[in-house]
Structure formats: C-alpha cells, structure tokens
Amino acid sequence: MSFTEHNVNGVIFDTAGTLSVGGVRHAFTTRHGGVSPAPFDSLNLASNRGDREENILENYRRLGAAVGFDASRAVGCRQIHSDLVRVAREEDAGKLRWDERPYDADALITNVPNLPLFAYGTDCCMITVYDPTSRSIAAIHAGWRGTASGIVLKALVTMMSLYGADPYTTRAAIGPAIGKCCFETDGDVADAFHELMDPAVDERIERRGDKYHIDLKSINRLWLLRSGLDPSRIDVHPDCTKCRPDRYWSHRGMGGERGGMAAVIVLTEDAL
Numbered sequence: 001m002s003f004t005e006h007n008v009n010g011v012i013f014d015t016a017g018t019l020s021v022g023g024v025r026h027a028f029t030t031r032h033g034g035v036s037p038a039p040f041d042s043l044n045l046a047s048n049r050g051d052r053e054e055n056i057l058e059n060y061r062r063l064g065a066a067v068g069f070d071a072s073r074a075v076g077c078r079q080i081h082s083d084l085v086r087v088a089r090e091e092d093a094g095k096l097r098w099d100e101r102p103y104d105a106d107a108l109i110t111n112v113p114n115l116p117l118f119a120y121g122t123d124c125c126m127i128t129v130y131d132p133t134s135r136s137i138a139a140i141h142a143g144w145r146g147t148a149s150g151i152v153l154k155a156l157v158t159m160m161s162l163y164g165a166d167p168y169t170t171r172a173a174i175g176p177a178i179g180k181c182c183f184e185t186d187g188d189v190a191d192a193f194h195e196l197m198d199p200a201v202d203e204r205i206e207r208r209g210d211k212y213h214i215d216l217k218s219i220n221r222l223w224l225l226r227s228g229l230d231p232s233r234i235d236v237h238p239d240c241t242k243c244r245p246d247r248y249w250s251h252r253g254m255g256g257e258r259g260g261m262a263a264v265i266v267l268t269e270d271a272l
Contacts, residue, residue: 003173003237008066009033011043012247016128016173016235019265024130024137026265027067028175028237030247034059039257046120046260047098060096064116069266071096074116077103079141083149085109085158088117107140107155111163116266122251123178123241125220126263127152130172131165137265144189147216147223148196156227167228172235174224175263176248179240180206180215183252187212193219 003014011033019026034043035058040051043063047056064071073093077086084105090112092102108117117139119126125147129138138155140146159165190212193201200222204215217236224234241261242250249258 003028003235006066009062011062011066013063013067014175014237016237018171018233018235019128019130019173021130021132021171023132023135024265024267025068026128026130026173026263027063028126028128028173028263029063029261031249031259031261032247033066034062036259039254040259044259045118045262047096049256049258049260051259053097063264067264069116069264070114071116073114074118074264075108076101076118076120077105077108079106079120080104081143081145082106083146083151083154085151085155087162088112088115090115106142106146107138107151109136109138109155109159109162111136111267113267113269116264119263120260121177121262122249122258122260123183125177125216126175126261127220128173128175128263128265129156129159129170130265131159131163131170133166133169134159134163135267136163136165137267139263139265142216142220144183144185144214144216145192147219148193150196150223152220152223153227156224156229168230170227170229171233172224172229174217174220174234174236176237176239176241176244176261177217178242178250178252179217180204180213182240182242183214183216184208184211185214186210190214
C-alpha cells in the first residue's frame with residue numbers, strides 16, 4: 001500500500017491506501033490550501049501559535065469540505081507529549097478550540113460515527129487507526145516521549161478492551177514526520193528508548209559521533225506490529241517533514257514561527 005496526494009479546491013492532503021476503504025474517511029494535511037498568512041501560510045490547524053481564530057476555523061471548514069467530514073463536529077485534545085489515551089464521546093463534538101478541548105491527552109479513540117478525531121504535529125508522528133470489525137478509530141500524536149512509552153500500543157489495547165477491536169482486521173497509517181535522517185538527539189533521549197523498550201530498537205537508533213539518530217516512524221510501526229496488526233495493513237509515509245519545507249512545517253527546521261499540520265479520521269455511516 002502507499003499514499004496518494006489529493007488537491008481539492010487547492011487543499012492538498014494525503015491519504016493512505018490501507019485506510020482508503022468503506023466506513024471511514026481520513027487525511028494527513030500539508031501546509032497548502034488555507035487562508036492563514038505568513039508565517040502560518042496557509043492551511044494552519046494549530047490553534048495555539050498566534051494565528052487568528054477565524055483563519056483557523058476557515059481552514060478546518062475547507063479541510064472538511066475537501067475530505068468529506070463535518071468540521072463543526074471535530075474534536076481535538078490538548079497534546080502534552082504523554083501516553084494518555086482518552087475516549088471521545090458525542091458530547092465532545094465541536095470542542096476544537098484549544099481552551100475547549102476536553103482532554104489533556106495524546107490519543108483519542110471513539111466508536112461514534114461522524115465524530116472527526118484530530119491529532120496534531122509538525123515533526124512528531126501522527127497515526128490514524130481503523131478497525132472495521134468493531135467500527136472504532138483512533139487518532140494518535142506520538143512525539144519521542146509518546147513513542148518510547150508505547151502510546152500506539154496503549155491506544156490499540158484500549159480499543160480492544162472497550163470496543164472489541166480485532167487486531168487481525170485493524171488498519172493503520174503513520175503520516176509524514178521527521179525522519180531518521182534529521183531527528184538528531186543527545187544520549188539522554190536514546191537512553192530513554194533503551195530503558196523503556198527492548199533491544200529491538202537498537203537497529204532503529206544509530207549513533208553518529210556524539211549524537212544519535214532515531215527512526216520514530218519505524219519504532220511506531222514496531223508498536224503496531226506488537227499490537228497484532230498485519231504488516232500489510234500498516235502504511236508509513238516516506239516524507240521527512242524537515243527535508244520538505246515546501247510541503248510541511250517542521251519545528252526542528254523552523255522553530256516556533258510556523259503553522260501546524262494534522263491527521264484526521266472519522267467514521268462514516270456507510271459500513272465496510
């Protein structure tokens with residue numbers, strides 16, 4: 001499976017082959033197709049960086065129209081680089097502004113139709129999950145802390161526990177994120193991975209002099225595999241956000257003067 005670029009009325013986003021099935025819609029955004037001015041130009045979905053609220057809401061509206069979901073019902077969470085998983089419910093619909101978001105968490109799950117779940121990021125991994133058997137979904141933000149502590153595995157286990165999600169039918173996609181090429185860290189970050197995970201991460205962490213390069217996308221894929229997913233039902237986007245400033249924002253590359261991307265997934269009324 002692979003990713004496909006879409007351009008709908010100027011809104012540019014990607015979809016994963018694994019999730020391009022009945023019963024669900026999803027997207028991984030780029031920085032193109034919105035109304036925000038520089039340095040947020042133009043499809044900025046980050047509500048805590050200084051962009052005007054009316055610009056952000058219009059960007060959500062345009063994205064919803066392009067992908068096919070009701071942006072007025074979307075729900076996000078206040079991401080804190082944790083491994084906290086929260087359940088999104090019908091009463092959370094529309095709680096999208098930063099101060100209205102109902103959760104301090106980095107993963108949202110639900111089985112409520114027409115409730116778009118958002119995960120946000122620039123260099124961090126954004127992961128969308130769908131199980132057609134239980135009709136449940138997840139939107140996950142995995143920075144290096146969340147990746148090391150296995151937030152992906154915890155989200156999947158919670159879906160299995162609450163909804164009866166079947167790992168043999170579950171599908172997932174990891175969107176654009178900083179690659180091993182550019183995610184350079186000191187030894188303390190590498191040590192955290194080795195303390196929280198087993199030696200399987202060794203091949204995903206490369207020492208270069210006094211620094212370490214870590215493959216976050218590969219480690220999150222490993223967590224998905226350990227959740228029981230079939231490798232053929234996992235898509236991993238090839239792009240490094242820092243290497244592609246023409247298409248994405250990168251915190252490592254641009255600092256705080258930037259917008260933010262998102263991943264969105266929503267259950268539709270039509271079953272698989």
